[in-house]
Amino acid sequence: LLAKWARIRELRDAVNKDIETLRAEGKVGSSLQANVTLTVNPQDYALLASLGDDLKFVFITSAIDLIAGDDLSIRASTSNSIKCERCWHYRDDVGIDPAHPAICGRCTSNLLGAGEARAFA
Incomplete structure (x- = not known):
C-alpha cells in the first residue's frame, strides 16, 4: 500500500x-x-x-x-469549461439545474440529491 x-x-x-x-x-x-x-x-x-x-x-x-x-x-x-462556484472545479455541467445556475451537476447532487460516493479522496 x-x-x-x-x-x-x-x-x-x-x-x-x-x-x-x-x-x-x-x-x-x-x-x-x-x-x-x-x-x-x-x-x-x-x-x-x-x-x-x-x-x-x-x-x-x-x-x-x-x-x-x-x-x-x-x-x-x-480547461474550456465553466468554474463551479461551490467546488471550484471546471465542468461542462455547470448550470445544468436552472434553479442553481452557478453550480455543477455533482454539487447539485451532493446538496439536493443522493450525493457522490468517494473511495480515496
Missing part, C-alpha cells in the same frame, strides 16, 4: 510540474483550472485506473484523461 501511494505521488508531482509551466505562462491560476492527458505504462495505468473517478481529486485537477501507452507523457491544458 505504501509503495502504491508513493508511486501515485511521484506521478502527481510530474503532473504538477507540467501544470506549473501553464501557471508560469499565465494560462491557469490553479491546478483545478487544468485538464490533464496522462499516458503511462500498463503497470501505472492499472494503478491509477484503480482510483476510478477519484483520480482527478487525487491529482487536484478538474479532469484527467488516463491512457495506457509505452512511455510517460503528460499534457496539461487550460
Whole structure:
C-alpha cells in the first residue's frame, strides 16, 4: 500500500510540474483550472485506473484523461469549461439545474440529491 501511494505521488508531482509551466505562462491560476492527458505504462495505468473517478481529486485537477501507452507523457491544458462556484472545479455541467445556475451537476447532487460516493479522496 505504501509503495502504491508513493508511486501515485511521484506521478502527481510530474503532473504538477507540467501544470506549473501553464501557471508560469499565465494560462491557469490553479491546478483545478487544468485538464490533464496522462499516458503511462500498463503497470501505472492499472494503478491509477484503480482510483476510478477519484483520480482527478487525487491529482487536484478538474479532469484527467488516463491512457495506457509505452512511455510517460503528460499534457496539461487550460480547461474550456465553466468554474463551479461551490467546488471550484471546471465542468461542462455547470448550470445544468436552472434553479442553481452557478453550480455543477455533482454539487447539485451532493446538496439536493443522493450525493457522490468517494473511495480515496
